[in-house]
Amino acid sequence: MQTADKLEFERFCELPLSPTTHQALEALGFDKLTPIQAQILPHTLAGQDAIGQAQTGTGKTATFLITLIEALHARPFAKDETRYLAEPRAVILAPTRELAQQIFTDCREFIKFSKLYALCMTGGADFEKQEAQLYRRPLDILIATPGRLIDWVGRGKLFLDRTEVLVLDEADRMLDMGFIPDVKRIISKMPPNTHRQSLLFSATFNTDVMNLAYRWLYRPTFVEIMPESRTNKNIKQQFYLLTEKQKFVAIKQFLAQADVKKTIIFANRKDQVKRLYDNLRRHVQVAMLSGDVAQSKRERYLQQFKDGDVKVLVATDVAGRGIHVDDVSHVINYTLPDLPDDYVHRIGRTGRAGQTGVAISLVGENDAFNLPALEQHLDTKFCLMQFESDNQA
Numbered sequence: 001m002q003t004a005d006k007l008e009f010e011r012f013c014e015l016p017l018s019p020t021t022h023q024a025l026e027a028l029g030f031d032k033l034t035p036i037q038a039q040i041l042p043h044t045l046a047g048q049d050a051i052g053q054a055q056t057g058t059g060k061t062a063t064f065l066i067t068l069i070e071a072l073h074a075r076p077f078a079k080d081e082t083r084y085l086a087e088p089r090a091v092i093l094a095p096t097r098e099l100a101q102q103i104f105t106d107c108r109e110f111i112k113f114s115k116l117y118a119l120c121m122t123g124g125a126d127f128e129k130q131e132a133q134l135y136r137r138p139l140d141i142l143i144a145t146p147g148r149l150i151d152w153v154g155r156g157k158l159f160l161d162r163t164e165v166l167v168l169d170e171a172d173r174m175l176d177m178g179f180i181p182d183v184k185r186i187i188s189k190m191p192p193n194t195h196r197q198s199l200l201f202s203a204t205f206n207t208d209v210m211n212l213a214y215r216w217l218y219r220p221t222f223v224e225i226m227p228e229s230r231t232n233k234n235i236k237q238q239f240y241l242l243t244e245k246q247k248f249v250a251i252k253q254f255l256a257q258a259d260v261k262k263t264i265i266f267a268n269r270k271d272q273v274k275r276l277y278d279n280l281r282r283h284v285q286v287a288m289l290s291g292d293v294a295q296s297k298r299e300r301y302l303q304q305f306k307d308g309d310v311k312v313l314v315a316t317d318v319a320g321r322g323i324h325v326d327d328v329s330h331v332i333n334y335t336l337p338d339l340p341d342d343y344v345h346r347i348g349r350t351g352r353a354g355q356t357g358v359a360i361s362l363v364g365e366n367d368a369f370n371l372p373a374l375e376q377h378l379d380t381k382f383c384l385m386q387f388e389s390d391n392q393a
Contacts (some may be wrong), residue, residue, distance in 0.1 A: 002251060009033055009042065010032060010033060010038065012025045012031065012032075012033060012035060013031075015066075016045065017045075017066065017070060018069075018070060018073045018114075020111075020113040020114040021070060021073070021114070023109050023113045024113050024256070025110075025149075027109075027113075028057065028109055028110075032360075034058055034059035035057055035058070035225050036052055036054045036058050036063060036225045037059045037063050037066075039223045039225070040052055040063050040067075040223045041063060041066065044064075044067040044197070044199060045070055046070070048197075048219075048221055049193070049198045049199065049217040049219065049220035049221070050098075050199050050200075050217075050220050050221045050222075050223065051200045051202075051213050051220045051221070051222045051223070052072045052199070052201045052202075052222075052223050052225070053201075053203070053204075053205055053223070053224040053225065054201065054203070054224075055225075055344070057348060058225055060169075061102075061106050062106070063199075064167045064201065065094070065106060065110050065201050066168065067199060067352070068092075068141065068197075069116065069141075071164060071165050071197055072089055072090060072116060072141075075164065075218075082297050084159075084207075085134070085138060086139065086157060086158050086159060087159045087160075088139045088140065088142035088158075088160070088163065088265065089140050089141070089162060089163065090140065090141045090142070090164060090165040090167070091141075091149075091160065091163050091165070091166050092141070092142070092144070092167040092169060093109075093144060093145070093146055093149070093166075093167065093168050093169065093174070093183060093186065094143065094144075094145060094169045095145065095169075095170050095173040095177050095179060096145065096173075096318055097122040097145060097298065098302065100120055100121075100143050100144060100145050102123050102298060102323075102392055103143050104118065104119075107143060111140075111141070116140040116197070117136075117137055117138065117141070118140060118141035118142070118143065119134065119141070119143070120143045121142065121143070121144040121145070121148045121149060121152065122144065122148050123147050123148045124296075124298075125148070125296075130152075133158065134158065139386070142158075145172065146179040146183050149182075149186055150182050150185060151188055153186065158232075159189075160189040161190065161191065162191075163190040163196055164196055166187070166198045167198075167199045168183070168201070168216070169201050170201065171200050171201065171212065172183075172202045172203055172204045172209055172341075173203075173207060173293075175208055175212070180212065187216055187335055193216060194218050198216055199217075200213050200220070203341065203345075204265045204341060217358075223240055228354065233354065234351040234356045235347055235348075235350055235357070236356070236358045236359060237358070237382070237383065238358065238359065238360045238382045239382045239383065239385065240334045240360065240361070240362055240384070240385050240387040241364070241368075241373075241385065241387065242362060242386075242387035244364040244365060244366060246387055246389070247334060248365060249389055250362055250387050251265065251276075251280070251332060251334065253389065253390055254332060255280075255283075255312065259329065259332075259358075260330050261311065261328075261329040262311055262312075262313075262329055262330075263312050263328070263330040263331070263332060263345075264306065264313045264314075264315060264323065264328055264331050264332070264349050264350075265312065265315070265333065265334055266314075266315055266333050266334060266335075266337070266361065267315075267334040267335050268317070268318065268338065268367075270290040270291055270316055272334065272335065273288050273289075273294070273314050273315065274288070275318055276288075276314045276334060280314065285309070285310045285311055285312065285314040286310060286311075287301035287302075287304055287305055287312075287314070288303060288315065289302065289314070289315040289316070290315065290316045290318075293384070301313070302323065305323075305325065306325050308341070316371075317345070325349070326352045326355065327355070328349050328357065329358065330350060330357065331347050331349050331358070331359045331360070332359075332360070332362070333346060333347075333349045333359070333362060335362070335364075335366070335367050336361060336363060336368075340376075340378070341377075343361075343374055343377075344378075345361035346359075362387075
């Protein structure tokens with residue numbers, strides 16, 4: 001594995017991209033490259049495999065979308081060359097439905113001036129509707145969750161033997177969620193790694209992730225973008241000690257504050273999310289995201305939150321993985337997550353795009369034992385405040 005060289009480009013206009021991609025980037029207002037884009041794109045645009053280690057919000061989605069779009073533009077089909085339906089040229093695998101949908105939304109913006117055709121396939125969506133989209137025209141880019149993709153391949157409806165580019169996003173999360181056997185089966189249906197370009201992105205790298213990278217990628221370039229601190233300095237972190245019974249009172253009190261705009265409340269379990277939703281809906285406009293909510297409703301709820309029709313979103317970690325909304329003012333941890341990385345991800349939903357944000361964690365007797373590991377992970381000592389009710393919540 002080779003480490004990427006120093007930066008070669010600073011702005012998108014300097015990159016050797018196709019006219020339609022430059023047009024899309026200009027329409028999106030993209031100007032300066034982020035560090036990971038500047039370090040990886042010179043290699044991936046030359047056709048090399050790459051591994052990127054970077055936190056959410058660093059520009060990795062644009063990095064792999066630009067790479068695969070340019071790879072497809074560089075190898076256009078001749079007019080007399082036969083193309084078959086249900087044979088994607090590029091495949092992007094994401095661990096959750098929401099993340100896959102977010103990538104698809106971004107992808108459509110990047111290809112809007114080109115003739116490329118992209119689809120998103122996730123669990124919970126209607127098979128017949130997806131099949132109609134699949135057979136509408138030759139498919140260029142497929143964004144999918146592993147389980148649904150396995151379904152289509154197993155039904156003999158989708159074929160991966162013509163895959164030219166493979167992207168694995170949030171590989172560490174796919175490992176945590178048990179998707180690796182599915183991913184192995186998917187990759188076994190593709191050309192060997194010497195006959196496709198492969199990109200792997202992960203926020204963290206352990207031995208398991210590195211072993212997968214070595215197996216699935218061919219002589220990859222490795223780029224590591226480490227943040228100055230694990231958490232965004234624009235996010236004010238507050239920790240309150242309180243009893244489990246006080247938690248709902250505390251949430252109502254915090255939501256009533258004048259500076260609270262859009263808020264995401266995270267809980268560890270689906271039943272906690274449902275209970276919070278049922279209680280909060282009597283007081284505020286609220287939506288929920290969890291594995292128990294139908295995919296069509298999840299998409300609708302997330303869009304309502306993005307549009308500002310709903311100000312409060314209650315979610316589990318899995319469902320909250322693809323939430324990229326720039327104007328979230330507050331994140332509330334109803335329960336502290338079991339994994340420190342999940343805490344970093346949760347609070348990263350606020351303070352995006354240069355804005356400031358507030359992360360409030362409610363520490364009760366059932367989750368206080370997660371604090372030491374979190375402090376060690378972030379190499380800091382939290383100031384714990386005693387929650388005091390204002391008697392008006």
